[in-house]
Amino acid sequence: MIAIDNIDRALLRELQNNGSAKASELGRIVGLSQSAAWRRIKRLQDAKVINGKRVVLDAVKLGFSVTVFLGIKLAAKGRVSLEDFERAVSAIPEVQLVQHVLGMYDYRLKVVATDLSDFERVLRRRIMTLPGVGDVEANVLLSEEKRNFVI
């Protein structure tokens, strides 16, 4: 873990909103020269604080109007290999997030589908047939707010 100051925090906040901002723009916002901003960004990249870039697409505009989060409990722990389950679940195209968690469920999945019947198809044919799946809970996403976490 590297030490960061308030200027680094300001840079990270900007980059969380606009990952393609140029060093000159970022410098202007936080009050640095282009080269000083660039050096700081480079340092944050080298320390893996900034770990690449991601394009955010509008799922609804692309025809994917249903997002469902699933909680999955494995039925036969010890008998099913976690690696096998993880590999199989990660290969399902509609599954966009797989988290191994501790608590009431063993895994948290995000499933993106065109509509509810498309979701039902994924659930029945792909998820329920995975090795070792036990209890499954589904919650349909209604709204979502993400916020900067650099504080």
Add this chain to the structure above:
Amino acid sequence: MHKINKFEKIMQDIDVIDIKILKMMQADALLSVADIAEKVGVGSASCWRRIGRMEKSGIIKDQVAIIDPKALGLEVEVSLRITLDKTQTDAFDRFIEAARKVKEVNEIQTFLGRVDVRLNILARDMSHYQEIYRSQILLLPHIADIEALMLISNVMSKDGVPL
């Protein structure tokens, strides 16, 4: 078969080449427009125009930097799944308004299902998490039940659209 049907309703706005471009960008956001154009098999200028059009129509919402909370010392990530007391008519609004004020909350989602709201909490360590939980989360209004899932690992996080 299914793949083809799936895009029928949006085909008026975008075509197969646009979908290919979006797939490339999702797989690797660092690709240059020239790289994408070459891989998709269109001219650079046409690729620019297509991306520009999709940005304008909002299909491409944003390009964001991926920031690793662990590298900043935020080692603990917990999903709090909350059921609200719905006998209070304004429970959702009041709860969410108060939850926004907790700065360690970086995601607020609402659901149709057994869980009403999910808050994602980032904390330095377990004692920091406990402090947030006791002195801020438990004070939020209209909570009927809370259940926590602690993140062990992100097995896969494409977190995009299955094009």
